[in-house]
Amino acid sequence: xxxxxxxxxxxxxxxxxxxxxxxxxxxxxTGECHALIGPNGAGKTTLLAQLAGEVAPDxxxxxxxxxxxxxxxxxxxxxxxxxxxxxxxxxxxDFTAEDNVALAVQARAATSMRFWxxxxxxAALRDPARAALVRVGLGPRANTRASxxxxxxxxxxxxAIALAQEPAVLLLDEPMAGLxxxxxxxxxxxxxxxxxAVAMLxxxxxxxxxxxxxxxxxxxVAGHAIASGSYETIRTDPRVREAYLGDDx
Numbered sequence: 243x244x245x246x247x248x249x250x251x252x253x254x255x256x257x258x259x260x261x262x263x264x265x266x267x268x269x270x271x272t273g274e275c276h277a278l279i280g281p282n283g284a285g286k287t288t289l290l291a292q293l294a295g296e297v298a299p300d301x302x303x304x305x306x307x308x309x310x311x312x313x314x315x316x317x318x319x320x321x322x323x324x325x326x327x328x329x330x331x332x333x334x335x336d337f338t339a340e341d342n343v344a345l346a347v348q349a350r351a352a353t354s355m356r357f358w359x360x361x362x363x364x365a366a367l368r369d370p371a372r373a374a375l376v377r378v379g380l381g382p383r384a385n386t387r388a389s390x391x392x393x394x395x396x397x398x399x400x401x402a403i404a405l406a407q408e409p410a411v412l413l414l415d416e417p418m419a420g421l422x423x424x425x426x427x428x429x430x431x432x433x434x435x436x437x438x439a440v441a442m443l444x445x446x447x448x449x450x451x452x453x454x455x456x457x458x459x460x461x462x463v464a465g466h467a468i469a470s471g472s473y474e475t476i477r478t479d480p481r482v483r484e485a486y487l488g489d490d491x
Contacts, residue, residue: 248324248411248441249304249305250266255288255299266462271441274441276460279461286462295315295317317349339380339391342399347371459471459476469482
């Protein structure tokens with residue numbers, strides 16, 4: 243069995259009377275994509291925020307490898323190897339694509355941003371930034387301002403920013419959102435290529451993407467995980483059909 247990279251046990255979070263995580267348990271293993279699906283308002287993004295360290299759970303544990311990270315903040319988790327793509331950082335519109343990724347490299351090294359001006363030509367920042375851009379297919383756009391990139395290219399830039407942190411696990415929040423058909427196909431192909439090296443927890447409404455990428459799927463409804471298994475198992479589960487996928491699957 244593959245090693246467990248990220249393990250969640252008994253996770254609970256409530257905002258007043260609203261329970262958004264209800265005794266959630268799941269695992270993400272080396273080399274796999276574990277998809278988290280469910281209707282709007284199911285608590286998926288809040289769960290991701292807890293895993294990233296942005297929201298503190300009320301109960302339960304989050305383990306990264308053999309380490310309990312439940313009480314660590316997002317910066318500490320990012321340095322350990324947990325990266326949240328697409329919401330991990332704000333793209334700086336007036337910076338080039340390469341500048342944006344170099345900032346992520348600098349953040350991982352825990353270097354003060356006060357020295358950004360003097361570090362702007364630092365090969366220790368620039369080389370891994372360019373490598374991350376090449377990895378997602380944005381090498382030719384390295385010197386383009388982020389504001390001038392198309393929406394699909396900005397999605398790729400956000401992925402490059404996450405990859406530049408050299409994560410062991412990626413928390414992906416709807417990477418297909420707003421992408422056209424061809425862009426979605428390219429994103430699926432890229433994530434499939436990355437998956438053997440970087441484990442993924444994927445929130446996604448595009449069921450075709452889930453079918454192609456996910457090794458396991460967990461279905462979240464009203465903060466509670468109602469089913470977990472392969473895509474085919476989930477697709478035919480009566481509870482999932484009723485709660486989320488609909489009778490036509």
